[in-house]
Amino acid sequence: MSNVKSALTIAGTDPSGGAGIQADLKTFQEREVYGMSVVTSVVAQNTTGVQAVHHIPVPFIEQQLESVFSDIEPYAVKTGMIASEEMMRVIARVLEKTAAAYVMDPVMYAKSGHALMGEHSRDALKTYLVPLAALITPNVPEAEELTGMTIEDETAMKQAAKRIVQEYGAKAVLLKGGHMEGHEAADWLYDGNSFTSYKAERIPTKHTHGTGCTYSAAITAELAKGRSLQEAVQVGKEYVTAAIKYSLQLGSGNGPTNHWGYRLQSVPAQGELHNGIY
Numbered sequence: 306m307s308n309v310k311s312a313l314t315i316a317g318t319d320p321s322g323g324a325g326i327q328a329d330l331k332t333f334q335e336r337e338v339y340g341m342s343v344v345t346s347v348v349a350q351n352t353t354g355v356q357a358v359h360h361i362p363v364p365f366i367e368q369q370l371e372s373v374f375s376d377i378e379p380y381a382v383k384t385g386m387i388a389s390e391e392m393m394r395v396i397a398r399v400l401e402k403t404a405a406a407y408v409m410d411p412v413m414y415a416k417s418g419h420a421l422m423g424e425h426s427r428d429a430l431k432t433y434l435v436p437l438a439a440l441i442t443p444n445v446p447e448a449e450e451l452t453g454m455t456i457e458d459e460t461a462m463k464q465a466a467k468r469i470v471q472e473y474g475a476k477a478v479l480l481k482g483g484h485m486e487g488h489e490a491a492d493w494l495y496d497g498n499s500f501t502s503y504k505a506e507r508i509p510t511k512h513t514h515g516t517g518c519t520y521s522a523a524i525t526a527e528l529a530k531g532r533s534l535q536e537a538v539q540v541g542k543e544y545v546t547a548a549i550k551y552s553l554q555l556g557s558g559n560g561p562t563n564h565w566g567y568r569l570q571s572v573p574a575q576g577e578l579h580n581g582i583y
């Protein structure tokens with residue numbers, strides 16, 4: 306196996322560049338791993354929402370996976386939008402055979418509320434993919450869908466995380482608290498033994514398009530580089546927080562995360578706008 310650290314995203318697209326595969330590849334590049342991508346669905350979307358979805362035929366998803374895995378074995382893999390049970394099955398068949406660390410972002414809806422996964426595919430996700438995952442990264446609404454629980458506080462977040470590991474067989478769960486109230490954005494990691502919290506000041510912005518994709522991609526990149534799960538989540542949290550802090554006023558809806566954010570934190574203030582980015 307080459308010692309060039311590579312990561313693969315299997316997900317849907319965002320032509321406006323903020324979420325999905327585009328966010329994942331930007332994150333991989335910024336975290337200094339070689340990025341690869343397999344497209345599951347082509348989504349016509351932008352900062353205002355989703356306009357249309359075109360699903361790639363399942364045999365062609367299989368073909369893309371074959372093209373990657375027969376040539377370059379990634380060190381880590383993440384999945385994002387996977388719309389149907391048939392897609393989940395072919396992806397599971399490939400992931401079963403790889404030694405790559407697998408991070409699953411169980412994408413169900415876009416921020417605008419548009420469904421990105423068929424409702425009857427939730428069980429298939431639990432059956433075929435959750436047991437293969439080194440980490441699953443639901444937000445609160447996704448954890449509610451997976452567990453059938455109502456999650457309104459940290460106690461319920463921790464209970465839901467435990468249930469996803471103990472009942473559905475994920476090795477670890479990072480339950481993200483972006484959708485909760487309060488002055489902190491607090492996420493809980495449960496690795497089957499203990500809980501670790503990852504907290505940051507809540508940033509008052511509506512520009513959060515692509516936060517979940519950015520976060521799970523950063524964690525995937527760090528796992529590809531050989532970091533432990535705890536370290537990878539710590540770096541991922543710092544990366545996504547900076548990406549939200551410097552999020553971009555682009556488009557007329559919820560603007561995208563800023564992949565220069567993490568670097569900008571350590572650069573002395575320039576006092577002027579560079580390319581409108583900072």
Ligand SMILES: Nc1ncnc2c1ncn2[C@@H]1O[C@H](COP(=O)(O)OP(=O)(O)O)[C@@H](O)[C@H]1O
Nearest residue numbers: 444481482483484490491506507508516517520
């Ligand atoms: N306004 C915010 N300020 C700081 N961190 C945030 C904010 N909104 C979300 N986050 C963080 O961004 C990451 C993505 O979380 P979340 O929004 O819950 O997921 P998703 O994008 O999948 O809905 C989490 O670490 C969450 O705590």
Ligand SMILES: Cc1ncc(COP(=O)(O)O)c(N)n1
Nearest residue numbers: 317318324325515516517518
């Ligand atoms: C193809 C695709 N995948 C995922 C999301 C969710 O994005 P977010 O990171 O904002 O939850 C999206 N809008 N489009």
